[in-house]
Amino acid sequence: MKKKAGRVFLTVGTVLLLLFGCRRTESAADVLRDAVENSNKAESFSGNVDLDMGIGIEESGISLGMDLNMDLDIEAIKDSGAYHMKGDVKASLIDILEGIEIYGIPDDDGSDFLNYVGFDKSWTKMKSPSEEKGNIGNLMNLENYIDSGSKLEMEESGKENGREVYVISTTAKNMEFKSAGAILDNLLGDDGISIEFNDVTSKVIFKIYKDNRYPASVSVTLSGKDGEPFAVSDENDGTFTIKHMDFTLVFEEFDNVKEIKVPEEALEARTDSFDIMGDLEKEDSDEDEEPELRKDKDGNYILTDWDNGMEVSIPKPEGMSVDQYSDDTSLCFYMEGDKPYSATYTLEILYEPSDEQLYIDMATGMKSTYEATSGYSDVRYQEEKEIQSGKRTVKYVGLSFTYEEDTYSNAVWAWTIIDDEYMLLCEIREYPESKEDCAINEDVIRILFEGI
Numbered sequence: 001m002k003k004k005a006g007r008v009f010l011t012v013g014t015v016l017l018l019l020f021g022c023r024r025t026e027s028a029a030d031v032l033r034d035a036v037e038n039s040n041k042a043e044s045f046s047g048n049v050d051l052d053m054g055i056g057i058e059e060s061g062i063s064l065g066m067d068l069n070m071d072l073d074i075e076a077i078k079d080s081g082a083y084h085m086k087g088d089v090k091a092s093l094i095d096i097l098e099g100i101e102i103y104g105i106p107d108d109d110g111s112d113f114l115n116y117v118g119f120d121k122s123w124t125k126m127k128s129p130s131e132e133k134g135n136i137g138n139l140m141n142l143e144n145y146i147d148s149g150s151k152l153e154m155e156e157s158g159k160e161n162g163r164e165v166y167v168i169s170t171t172a173k174n175m176e177f178k179s180a181g182a183i184l185d186n187l188l189g190d191d192g193i194s195i196e197f198n199d200v201t202s203k204v205i206f207k208i209y210k211d212n213r214y215p216a217s218v219s220v221t222l223s224g225k226d227g228e229p230f231a232v233s234d235e236n237d238g239t240f241t242i243k244h245m246d247f248t249l250v251f252e253e254f255d256n257v258k259e260i261k262v263p264e265e266a267l268e269a270r271t272d273s274f275d276i277m278g279d280l281e282k283e284d285s286d287e288d289e290e291p292e293l294r295k296d297k298d299g300n301y302i303l304t305d306w307d308n309g310m311e312v313s314i315p316k317p318e319g320m321s322v323d324q325y326s327d328d329t330s331l332c333f334y335m336e337g338d339k340p341y342s343a344t345y346t347l348e349i350l351y352e353p354s355d356e357q358l359y360i361d362m363a364t365g366m367k368s369t370y371e372a373t374s375g376y377s378d379v380r381y382q383e384e385k386e387i388q389s390g391k392r393t394v395k396y397v398g399l400s401f402t403y404e405e406d407t408y409s410n411a412v413w414a415w416t417i418i419d420d421e422y423m424l425l426c427e428i429r430e431y432p433e434s435k436e437d438c439a440i441n442e443d444v445i446r447i448l449f450e451g452i
Contacts, residue, residue, distance in 0.1 A: 028152035028168045032206060034213035036142045044257035045140045046075040048250045049085075054243030056229060066091060067375070072100075075257045078137035080106055081113070082260035085136075103262045104136070116266040122306055123269035139249055145204050145218055146170060158207065160216040160250075165207040172202045200230050214254060220247040291326050300451075303331050303424075305347040310422045314345055315451040339439035341430035343448050348423045356395070356423065359413045360384055363397045370401050378402045382412070387442055389449035392416045396445055400435070407431065410438055414445050416452070424452065 039045075051070040072087035086101045101118040107127075117124045138144060155167040201223055207216040222245040224230030229243045294302040300313040301322075306329055314331055316322065323332035323342065332344040350356075363381060370376040382398030396414035403409065412428040426448050432438050 028154040028166075031154070031166045031208050031213065032142070032146075032152060032168055035206065035208045035215045038212070038214045039140050039142055039251075039254070042140060042254035043079065044075070044077045044137070045251055045254050046073075046257055047252045048072065048087075049074050049139075050246075050248045052244070052246045054229075054245075056241040056243055067373075074136070074139075075260070076137040076139065077257055077260060078140060081137050082106065083136040084260050103260060103266060105260055105262060116262055116269060118266060123266040125266070125269040140215075140251070140254070142206065142215060142218065145202075145206075145220060146172065155205075157210070160207050160209070163216070164210040165216050166210060168206040168208065170204050170206075172204065200224055215251050217248060217250045219249075221245070222247075291322065291324055293322070293326060293331070294328055301331055302328065303345055303347055304328050305349060305422065307349075309349075310347055310418065312347055312418060312422075312424055312452065317343070317447055317450075335439070339430070339432065339437060341428060341439050341444075344427045344429075346425050346427075347418070348425055350417070350421055350423050353420075356415070356417075359415065359425070360397055363399045363413060366399055375404050376401050377405070385442075387446060389416075389446040390451070392449055392452060394445060394449050398440075408434060410435075410440055412440050412445065414448070416449060 049070065049072050051068075053068045055066045055068060067090075069090045070087070072085040072089075074083065074085045076083035082105045084101075084103050086099075089100050099119070103116040104113060106113055112127050115126050117126070152168055152170050155169055158165050158167050203221045203223075205219045207218075208214070209216050222230070222242065224242075229241045296302055296313045298313070298315075300315045302311050303314050304311045317333055317335075320333040320335050320343070323334055323344075326332045330344060330346055332342060334340065334342040348355075367379055367381045370379045379401040380399070382396075382400075384395055384397050386393060386395050388394070394414055394416045396412050398410070398412040400408070400410040408431065410430050410432065413425065414428065415423050415425045418424050426445075428440050428444070428448065430438060430440055
């Protein structure tokens, strides 16, 4: 009986081994290997990218804090690097850019890369050597998110877009995060960030569709040692830190983009630089180099609108210098010393007399946004006031706030009407150590409009 029972158990065991023992458990490495192979075979993709960052900048003794969020639909072709992005970019300390659209294509001989940026019905073109720009098509290469020797862990299965997915996590240290760098370089312009991280840990989560082993999404969270902010190498000499950074790329389709076609109105755009950081950074090596700008016979700077339909002469305010990034449509001066501030002039078309209200609405809208966002306190709005500067009537509104208890920001938007069809706007900004150190007042506003 014992021998017979033994044979029965042996037989049952053999059957169980045949049925289940040969079913190898799916490992994270196997699944990710298939996803890498599939994504590498694809020539193009479309999807959505969301990037959320908290940035700290110290430049010329001024410390600034800024939150930056990008929510963009994206399509790209891997080999050529051609891409198209459209969506919203939101940032504290600068205006909210809604409905931004960006195209990037190599030129005919491939030596340069042309980027076309569309915002508020206007297009700007900028050119850069192709080897200096990250290829956004490389976002689809999953190897860019994996450190050599990383341990892959299979988490509980989930769902993405209503489909079953594998969820795989890993961590990497001191990696060069090319994916975020490619997007930031093309959004921030020629003075973009060099994304090379030191003493940084990245938590990466891959979601892979179970039915076809193609990637559904990649999410990356970066943190410094013990969760502290971490330094990022910057092409400028200033200190640049990232307080937090979360990046998510959702893949919607592969091999569905055959061509990136730039619209005609973008192709006709003027060549210029585009810098989402505004006047927050300056290259020390070029600080004293004044840009080539048009001047009238009296030596005043000539400011024009985007359509070159109107020109206004702007005298340089006493004691101020011309910012190196100024051009004929955006003329910026800055005051150095113990109480530095900047003043940027633009000439805006008045389609309706009520268009003046746009800047009041913008300031009140920003006030509501800051009041509802964590990290901001003591948000104050200066209601519209009217003063005289020479023969001109000048109106202005203001907004100030404290960010994370140690960064104070004060901004004033002042304007005067030119020939009932144009408005000369002057945006005045400062970041003093405290409210008591503010330089901007009504006397400063009057001086900025003298002689205009």
